[in-house]
Amino acid sequence: MTIETNLEKMERLTSKVWRSYNKEDPLGHLSFNEYDYLKAIQSSAEPIRLTDLAKELEVSKPSATNMVKRLERKGLVKRLSCTEDARSKRVTLTEKSRLPLASEAEIYSVVADKLRIHLNEQEFALLDTLLTKALR
Known part of the structure; x- marks a missing residue:
């Protein structure tokens, strides 16, 4: 089987889990781009500067704005005022998006459990290591 086929199967597995465990997805109405922005903002340890968000998503600053x-x-x-630069803005999630995004961890835990069933402990650790390396 090719890596492309396996990646497609992984995507389908994840989609099935999403459908079965998250019937009332409050963020389901978002476009992929909107969702991608939220995930980028969520992954930032602190409110992210608009310039850094644009860079992270590889878009222009006007597009990010x-x-x-x-x-x-x-x-x-x-949007929050930036204490380091009055001209800049920082972006953070609201509770309306923070809670549903946080609950996603449960979904990915279920996906991991479904993969773990078919692998021994060493294989599962190796899969994690390889994915970490490949997705840098």
């Missing part, structure tokens, strides 16, 4: 405004109108993010 427009998306953040859209997400702000939906109540999913808020």
